[in-house]
Amino acid sequence: MKLKFDPNQQYQLDAINAVVNVFAGQPADSDDATRHMDQDGQLSLEATIAKGNSLTLDVAQIIENTHKIQEKNGIEKSETNEDGFSSPMTFPLEISEKSLNHGMNFSIEMETGTGKTYVYLRTIHELHQYYGWKKFIIVVPSVAIREGVLKNLAITREHFANLYNKPEMDYYVWDSKKTGQAREFATNDTLQIMVITIDSFAKAQNVMNRQSDYGRPLDFIKATHPVVILDEPQNMETDIRRNAIASLNPLCTLRYSATHKHLYNLLYRLTPVDAYDKGLVKKIEVHSVQSEDNYNDAYINVLSLERQSKTRSFAKIEVDASDEYGLQRKVIKAFPGDDLEVKTGRSVYAGYYVESINHDDDCVEFSNGKVVYVGQRDESLHDDIIKRQIELTIDDHFDKQRRLGNGVKVLSLFFIDKVANYREYTANGAKKGKFAKWFEEAYAKVASKPKYAGVMEGLLASEVHDGYFAADKSGQWKDSRDTKGEGGRTKDDDTAYNLIMKDKERLLDTGEPLRFIFSHSALREGWDNPNVFQICTLNETSSQMKKRQEIGRGLRLPVNVDGQRVYDDSVNILTVVANESYAEFSRKLQTEIEEETGIHFGGRIKNRDNRQVVSFQKSRALDPAFKELWDKIKHKTTYRVAIDTDKLVTEVAGELAQVTISKPHIAETKTLIDSMNSDSGFMVRETGFNTYAARQTEVKIPNLLADIQRQTQMTRRVIFDVLDQAGMFEQIAINPQQVIDETAQAINRVKQRLAVDGVKYHRTGEYYDMTLFENDELQAYLYDAAMKSGAVAVTDLAKTIYDYVAVDSEVEREFMQSLEDNTDVKFYIKLPSWFKIDTPVGKYNPDWAVAFDGDERIYFVAETKGSDDINDNHLSANERAKITAARQHFAEINVPYAAPVRSLRQALTMVGDGNCDT
Structure with a gap:
């Protein structure tokens, strides 16, 4: 099959134009735009001719262009000074040889799965077409990302050739064994795209930086003033790597990522929220698998290992502990020598005595022989949960394939944390691990279901799954806990690598049986496939993969067998099969989005300027109405229950x-x-x-x-x-x-x-002292209509002791407004948080105390709620109990108590004066 690309996606065109328009006004390079260099890399007239990019545009124009683009895209303008951009995370833009060595840095932020690589490859063609620039270097942080870029160059070549009148173009990976590549890159007068990993030129001993009989390769690169593109630049922010990038002598540096660590002159932003809600990526569905009601065995989840001092460490461990409130899942600190049976109050933890905390292996060792790693959940149903995750992933896969028919090939991706769980390498070759065995058992079970008759018919369990795992320099498989075994890469591994990493079209072909891919860490970034519809994370130990990395492998919209994108919301859903709750998954995902993009969920960011000090008016405390009101309600009580x-x-x-x-x-x-x-x-x-x-397991009583x-x-x-x-x-x-x-x-x-x-209250003879008001410093944010809470300014300062009143709901705000507007209200107080009544279900803080002049003056306390019926289900049992007990308290001190009420009218009716017009 051949993948097809839509050249008219407006959000992609906006990202491309944002870069191109930075250089608006730059004349196109002529064919004789050359630089001369000798063998030492010094410019001369006699030596090698390097066909390079030139930039003649004035810095002031570049700044003006940048600001226009930022304003158009709703982005804060970069700060400038006489030398160029002055933001701490930008480089000077004075157009000179010296500043060109630093380069002009611009950031483009695009959510994973929205075509970031397509955008920067097309930007290369646009810059070539508009300005005649021919030398481009794509710098990547890893081999996996490099392979993804090469694949995209291959599959888009014909597409871009048709769009841009078939420019003569070469693309290749920097090969340290072919030092002549640098000379060819410099001297060729055609569009040249070099892909290079940052570690290939970041160190002095790299071939790129060493002198040879043919000169130093880096000097040929420098002479061309290439446009440098950084893919995932957040992985290239160390001083060594930044200096290496600057050593390329770039005309400009374009930085593309969904998760920038620093933003340098941001030009375009497509956030994860924008991409999700515009339907540019798949919807996310979380299929959580967890044990429930399984508290009869020890549960241990080691969250982290920390050092209290140089010689003393502790572990943060999630356990099921028993206390006066019942069984609680809580986090405890455990030091060497601690007994979890004592710390949890539960006999199921007998034998869990902390022997040692091992920072080298990230684990806690217990006296009963158990070793639990950071991130590992140790519970009796762990294997059952993983088996169920595998089965559900296969079932979701079959269901999605059944709904899509044969026009779209469905893929599923499993992330594992121990290679040996899927494939064991020995001196005698590779053999199936337990995950592979469980997969084949579950596949046979799901495939035999009548509803899936004909779906993936004829495909055997053994041929539909395979794995790709990154190898280290010795050929051993990288694994944080499993690197001691013998064996290494096999021929089958090479086949899987080529299919998964390089041959995307064949992987998407329905004639290729592979549908389920297992990976350790190699596919966490730099690799994606549009037809990944299920992602299953099988963790036995700690998972360092972030949620955005995890789901990013499957967010891209799918393609059909003809290579066309499928825009169908009913099937464009990425199902994440996780051994955690949706709440836990979404919390982590939201937190990552907040940390990486600055977007905040679940409520506005408070404006510091709206924070208001609520002032106590000491003069109003002398008002007889307030003193009489306070003398009525100030009494403390105690209670007894039978x-x-x-x-x-x-x-x-x-x-x-x-x-x-x-x-x-x-x-x-x-x-x-x-x-x-x-x-x-x-x-x-x-x-x-x-x-x-x-x-059924052994039950401990x-x-x-x-x-x-x-x-x-x-x-x-x-x-x-x-x-x-x-x-x-x-x-x-x-x-x-x-x-x-x-x-x-x-x-x-x-x-x-x-x-x-059965509660009975009695006065104690003690009371709340009025001086507490003077010592109580209050602060609140101004009332927010959307959040329906905050401080409301008092309009009639003669009626209360504060200049602002903090309310917690719209009902409270309306009640306060009634108190302000009603001329018969002589005085009112929003009772402070320290005014509390003891009840059998906890301390209770009433809302309001009011002095009202009707036929006679009435002093009463009111509790405002969203309902005026104490039996309303909207009130919690605790709220009902507190109100019931408070009635007894106020009856004992002879103060009318209106609760619950929604309005002042209802309060007056409840205390016996329903004729007053409010």
Whole structure:
């Protein structure tokens, strides 16, 4: 098949024109634009003729052009001085030999999968056509990216030839064994494109920088003043690499990436949000696979290893710990000598005594022989989860192929962290690892489903998958934990390399059986394929791959068998099969986008200038209305509760009768990211959910009574009666931890309810002192209508003690406005955060205290909510309980209490004066 390209994608043309127009006004080079150099690289009239690029445009014009482009594209203008651009991350643009050695740097930011390589290759042709420039060098940070660039040069050659009247062109990779390449690059009078890895010329000992009988290759390059293009420049930001790039003596340096580390005179930006919402890349669907209700075995997730001092280290470990609030998944610090059974309060961690923290191997070693690496989740269902991930990826693959038919070939990509899990290399050759075996078993299972009859018919499991793994200089496979085995590259590996890395068209041909690709790290950047529809990450240890790297391999829109792009939103979905929740996946992805692009999700960035100090008006505190109001509400109380334990046992048993105790299982959820929004974050919808019973494992029975007592503070006698009456003893063997959790939660719910119903308040004789207002310094951001919160200016300063009032909702803002507008309101306070009432369910801070003149003066407290019905489901159980308890408190101190209410009218009605017109 032959890939076809659409030359009329406006966003690509905008990126191309942004670069071309920087040099608007530059006359085209004539055929005699030459430079002369001798064997020492010095300019002379006698020596070698180098056909180079020339730049005669005045620096002031380049600056003006740049600013026009930036203004057009909505980008902040670069700062300038008399020498050129003055931003800290730019280089001077004075047009001289000296400044040309530094080069003019311009950045183009394009999201992965939107045709970045196509854009800069076409920009080369545009610059050649407009200005006659012929010498271009593409610098890449890795072999994988180099291979991708070469492939793109090959498959676009005919396309660009037709667009640009078939210019005579050569492209090639710099080969240190062919030093004559540099002379040919310099002397040829045709369009020359050299692709070179940064490490091929960054060091003094590189052939590029060494003198020979034929001169120094670098000097031939320098004489041409090439246009230098950096692919993924964030990987070339060290001083050594930047100096190497400057040594090429570039006319200008164009920097292309989706994830720039630094922006140099940014000309064009296509953010991931723009690309996603404009349909320029595939939609992302997360198919998460996780264990649920599997708390009967030790769970360990080593997040990081850190040093407290030169001699003392600790590990941050995620564990399931038991405390008074129940079983909590939390992060703890573990030092050598720590016992996880003690730190978690759970007997399932018996034997997990930290022997050592190994920074060299990034792991924690335990006394029971367990070794857990950074990023590794150690849990009993780990293999089951990976098997399920593989099966789901295959199933999603078959389903997508069935829907697309034979017109589009579907590919799936697996990222693994240990090569040996897929392929083991020995002195006797290579053999299948466990992932390969599990794949073939799952493939046979999925392929036999009746609904997939005829899909990929005749393709055997053994021929549809293969792997490509980067090799180190010794020929051994790179792997962070698995480099000691014997063996190395095989003939089959070379075949896979050529197919996966070089022959994109054959890989996309339906006649080629390969559909499932396994890779370690080689395909994380610089490689992509438009027809990757599934990406599955199988991690046993730490994954250093970022989410944007991961999904970037499959974001490009697919092509059909005729090489044409497919624009169908119903099938252009990249499914990421992950052993983490959608929430965890999306959080990491959003964080990376925020860090790498400056886009912030889930709410606006606050404007520092809108931060407002809320001032206390001391003079208003002398107002008799305020003093009378405060004297009414200032009293503190204490409470006692009486709980009928027989009633508690009965009600808890009744609740537990509705609970189903189930075996641990694996749950999988599909969540589609419909759109990305910089204000509200990712807009998503769930597209599928399934659960599967986990394998039966040995069940360890903990001390139920002790664990439940720790969470509820009830006596063991009461707990025993609850378990007995609810029939829970028969359920323990199914899932003991669920029995503990469900029972403890039910006891606490009922205990809380009965405590609130039986609460009795009494005055303590203590009270809140008015001087606390003077010591309370408040700050808040000005009211934001979109966020419906913030500080609102007080219009009638005679009515309250503050000049601004901080509100948390539109209901509160409207209530405040009613207090301001109503002439019968003599005084009001938004009660400060330190004014709290003790309740059986926690401390409670009421909203408002009001002095109102009707037929007589009324002092009351009000709680504003979005509902005026205490039984409304919009109120949480905790909110209802606090309001119920607060009624008893205010009754004890003889203050009317209106709660919950939406408006001042409702509050007045509730306290007995419903005739007042508000």
